[in-house]
Amino acid sequence: QNGASGDGNQLQGEVKIDGSSTVYPIMEAVVEEYGMTQPEVKVSVGSSGTGGGFKTFIAGETHISSASRPIKDEEKAKLEEKGIEFTEFKLANDGLSVVVNKENDWVDYLTVEELAKVWKEDGTVKKWSDIREGWPEEEIKFYSPGTDSGTFDYFNEIILEEEPIVKNATLSEDDNTLVSGVTGDKYALGYFGYAYFAENKEKLKVVPIDGGNGPVEPTNETVESNEYAPLSRPLFIYVINQAVKEKPEVYDLVKFTLENGAELSEEVGYVKLKDEDYEEGLDTLEGLK
Amino acid sequence: MSTTISKKTEENLTSDQISDPTGQNIVYSTKQLNLWYGDNHALKNIDLDIIEKEVTAIIGPSGCGKSTYIKTLNRMIELVPGVKTSGEIRYKGRNILDQSYTVEELRTKVGMVFQKPNPFPKSIYDNIVYGPKIHGIRDKKILDEIVEKSLRGAAIWDEVKDRMNQNAYGLSGGQQQRICIARALAIEPDVILMDEPTSALDPISTLKVEELVQELKKDFSIIIVTHNMQQAARISDKTAFFLNGEVIEFAETDKIFSNPSDKRTEDYITGRFG
Amino acid sequence: MSTTISKKTEENLTSDQISDPTGQNIVYSTKQLNLWYGDNHALKNIDLDIIEKEVTAIIGPSGCGKSTYIKTLNRMIELVPGVKTSGEIRYKGRNILDQSYTVEELRTKVGMVFQKPNPFPKSIYDNIVYGPKIHGIRDKKILDEIVEKSLRGAAIWDEVKDRMNQNAYGLSGGQQQRICIARALAIEPDVILMDEPTSALDPISTLKVEELVQELKKDFSIIIVTHNMQQAARISDKTAFFLNGEVIEFAETDKIFSNPSDKRTEDYITGRFG
Amino acid sequence: MHLIDKSSVIKKMKPRLLVNTLYKTLFFAATMFGLLVLAVLLYRILSQGAGYLSFDFLQNLPSRRPEQAGVKTALIGTIWLMLVVAPISLLFGVGTAIYLEEYAKKNKFTNFILVNISNLAGVPSIVFGLLGLTVFVRALALGTSVLAAGLTMSLLVLPVIIVASQEAIRTVPKQLREASYAMGATKWQTIVRVVMPAAIPGILTGGILALSRAIGETAPLVVLGLPLFLAFLPRTVFDTFTVLPMQIYNWTSRPQEEFHALAAAGIIVLLVLLIFMNSIAVLIRNKFSKRY
Amino acid sequence: MALKKDEQKISIQSMIDENKQRKSGHMFIEKLMPILLLLTAIVSVLTTLGIVFTLIFETFMFFDRVSIVEFLTAKSWYPFSQEGSYGIMPLISGTLRVSLIAVIVAVPIGLASAIYLSEYASDKTRRLIKPILEVLAGIPTIVYGFFALTFVTPILREIVPGLEIFNALSPGIVIGIMITPMIASLSEDAMSAVPNSMREGALALGATKFEVTMKVILPAALSGIVASIVLAISRAIGETMIVAVAGGSTPNLDWSVTGSIQTMTAYIVQVSTGDAGYGTTIYYSIYAVGMTLFLFTLVMNMLAQYISRRFREEY
């Protein structure tokens, strides 16, 4: 499957990627596979979160920025201001997963309203019993991706509706921290990208979400069909046009990413796009060259 | 003070004393004592009886084993790793080299004064009460009494009585040495061991300590190591001459210095070696 | 011995030497030298003329300023912080205390041997060539020659010629000291200063060094500090007696030891103090 | 006349001896506790990581699949870091030590430098990271390069090297210096030819210890922002890179057990490297110790 | 021999004289070197200045956005929430809790080890054990962090009810273990420096070893011991990776040690591993926190130096 990018000729150079920690597992897989076909191309991958990634993208420090939300207008404006042209590629679908500890035997599902109520800051100490009667009278420990993350932005928009998140939530750009936190804490409640749940299925319990049509659990099918609403969302990479044009290795890497995106995103636990979406992306890419 | 002595002697007659043939009480009876530092045979077949309430001087050239012997008497020698002994030293009848003899108990009966004054870096008062305190005496009044008595006994009371709470390090070397003697007196030992107690002192301080030793022998048995033959002649009753780890001659001091029976003793005393 | 001297004297008359009234060449002429360590007045109005190709001994009790004086002759004294001097020391006519006189130059002409043998922790060979090398001599052949000549000069060639590359620390104290002498000879100085060069050596090594000094004086002017009066008497031509930083007497060695003109010299020599 | 009741003294002897024995046992146990922890720690890490340890582990690039992951980039990166830190820190460290021991006069300024050095030794390493981030990464625009990290680490270990070198120079006997001066050698000649050769074992020992500190440090590098995932090797000092502790940290922070085992395997590699370096230090110390 | 020597004598001294021409070069080096060396010595001063200026400058940028009063007095630290709340106290509280636990672990064990090594152990034992203990101090802290998270925490959770996966207890204990050898080693040095005559003096009075240690050795070595403890505390305060890995990232202002906490150092790591978006308030906040940390450790270090200098015992 790698043949397409190889062309037999060895490329050299440096590609810098930063951005979404949600997308990070895909990019990590892509870069690892890519390294086997083009060992001379030096690719570094950061995971500063979508917002943080865009900051370095704007500063011209990276060639590719991954994102778990579409680019914001103000970010676009800054890029335009600097005269940087860029292109958006869709890479995979994600079901933002709400998780609790394995030992949590009381939560069967949560409604969007319940999520909103419990995650919003209102000056009180949140207990499980505040959500539904009969649940333990224990303080909830919140674990959330950091405010620079696309995941947070998405959650903020859909669930919190731009109101402040509970103050004592543990916020971390590093999803591994969140996984460890929820794994180790019986009264924890957290959310993050589907891949992190998929990778740690045995340790975590995912909470079905009722968005109005009954509780739905995030799975490949429910995410792809958008049945898992409202927490399904697409994942992106953004590429600087000029880099594609001037650096064959950037072009080659993006091509490789799109060609292998379906397989690799499934492998790390996300849901692939439709085949024609990838075809479309590859066409766009050719247009940039 | 002399009254005290005679009283004491009487008291002690009733205790577990052993007498030598001439009827004097023997404090320490050393028999066939051998000592090795690793492979170094430092004491060889030492036989020596130390009489109570006498000053016994030990003389001999450097390295002959004087310090080693005196340190064996209160088992301080055990601090040196790799020391082995054979033979016995009977202190009032019991063999102190026997491991069942607790050193701590032995050392409450046998005080020691060292070559270099080694007061603790504490106040004069605390230096003196250190011994009584570790032995469980807490009563402030008794402690005060002990301090005064010991300092008087060491002939330094008048010099320090007004600065009990000053650090002992502020004193001169000679004063420090007398503080160390007072410290040893404070636990009322029977024997006082002194290893060249004046060699770090100036002549005047030396004289004071020598006078003090004369005074102390009324109450204590004293064993003193010295390099200074004049000193041995001046202050001791008996003198033992050590050479290469052996006792060459042990006799009345007068005899040793006027009419030694061994040629080597004579050579040493007349300064032909050492 | 006297013939050697006279011969040398004749030869040297052509060089930049200054002569004393008796016609001998003066290497060092010290005039009204005073030296202070901080406030400690260690040398007081020293006047001393050192004659070429003689052995001049400096004796005196501990602390009298012997080392201080000899270290002033090659300005090693400057290593001690806070030293002040006044007066002058003329080496072949020029005042070495003058700061325009470079010490490095002075020290290539004035070698020094110390109390404790202090070879470098290098091979014997490297010890000897150290001096020539730092003065820019790199030619291996010349260096080899220098090594042999210096070691022969220091009477140690035969003992070490087969182990040139061994560390000098493997040698005995006496051998080390002769290595140090050889090291000093390697840059062929005019004068050799020796500060108690035998005091750390055993009697046999001492003898060897003494013989060596006798041999060396054919070629070098030697100033030697010693505690050992017999040594001074044995090997020196002139002797200076220092006391409390002053030169009490300076004369022919024979005269100093047989017929000193100062009472204090006599007292010292007969062992009445020091 | 007797103020001390001998019989009570004897009576109190037993409990005192008992207390002594008791505490001796306690003190011994405490000492053993430290050793025990060390043993447990090593055992844990060995048993956890041994499974992943193989020649491939040293040769493989990092991977998202634990079985395929290796420490090559990190190991090579660590070596790069050493190559930068060793010369820089030795140059400045030894230079400072020579200055302080041989040239500096006893005055306020020298004292200031000394106090400064001992304070610097106590500054937390993460603060050095902030310094490096501001000065090297940003102001000098070196990025997260080997050079930026190397400079930061050099400053971090500088006090260690200075103090060790001072110690080494100080133990060179005065007599050796005097011997050299007496031959007409200048001060610098004496330093180069006599003092330095004699001090070098001590300096090297200190240098190696400082280097081991440098390759074990994580915090400053985290602050500099070394990348998380790196599948290539640096070619020049201006390339970005990663080091063993960073790789270990990365694996540690992942929730899956497999990565923890990988972290343990990485730790074994790091510890072996450290043990290797320290044995060299010990060898040097033993070979050259106390020759005068 | 004498004759030959005379011939050569001229040659060597004259060779030396010839070489003297090059001496001017030597003299130049001689003058230059101290200056160069002084410059290297200045590097350490510059480093300190660099640290201080970096911290001060960026901290000022921070106080441009967040008032210093809030920084010092606010009781919560929520830099990631929308309105942001920047009160350093929770971070200081986290730091102090962890350090306190470390000290509680390290001081008794470290002192006991020091006493054992200096007073009870034979020379051979000491020479064997001391370096092994010091190995503990040389182990990279990331290793300890890993150990705390994967070994100590699970064990503690069996024992301590309600202990969360990230907590103050586990990293505190592990930091304690890490600084134990520092206390043991430095205190042992201080105790060994007490002259033997002091021990002998006390032993000769019939004191047991324990009594000698408590009443004579410890008081005499006190300044060294206290200095070692202060230094160790400074180390604990500045320790980073152990708390970053095992301590969690929840700044809170209470005295609980069972829950997730955040220390000053762990906060800096959190921001650094995530996104230190250059120029944001969060970016500057790590300098303000770094400054606080620096001041804390500086005070401790100065204190340690002061103690060991001021109270140096004269025996």
Ligand SMILES: Nc1ncnc2c1ncn2[C@@H]1O[C@H](COP(=O)(O)OP(=O)(O)OP(=O)(O)O)[C@@H](O)[C@H]1O
């Ligand atoms: N700690 C030790 N370890 C090994 N050997 C020792 C030790 N102390 C003393 N010796 C050896 O034991 C012998 C006797 O020594 P000791 O100190 O008893 O002599 P001394 O008569 O007191 O000499 P001085 O007059 O110099 O004090 C000497 O040969 C000495 O080298």
Ligand SMILES: Nc1ncnc2c1ncn2[C@@H]1O[C@H](COP(=O)(O)OP(=O)(O)OP(=O)(O)O)[C@@H](O)[C@H]1O
């Ligand atoms: N470095 C120094 N600093 C201060 N005073 C010193 C120093 N060296 C020597 N002195 C003092 O200068 C005086 C002369 O000392 P010097 O070493 O020259 O005596 P010396 O005759 O060589 O004695 P010795 O025979 O003991 O070697 C002494 O009073 C000594 O205390």
Ligand SMILES: [Mg+2]
């Ligand atoms: Mg002795």
Ligand SMILES: [Mg+2]
């Ligand atoms: Mg002298």
Ligand SMILES: O=P([O-])([O-])[O-]
């Ligand atoms: O890391 P994010 O994908 O949540 O931006």
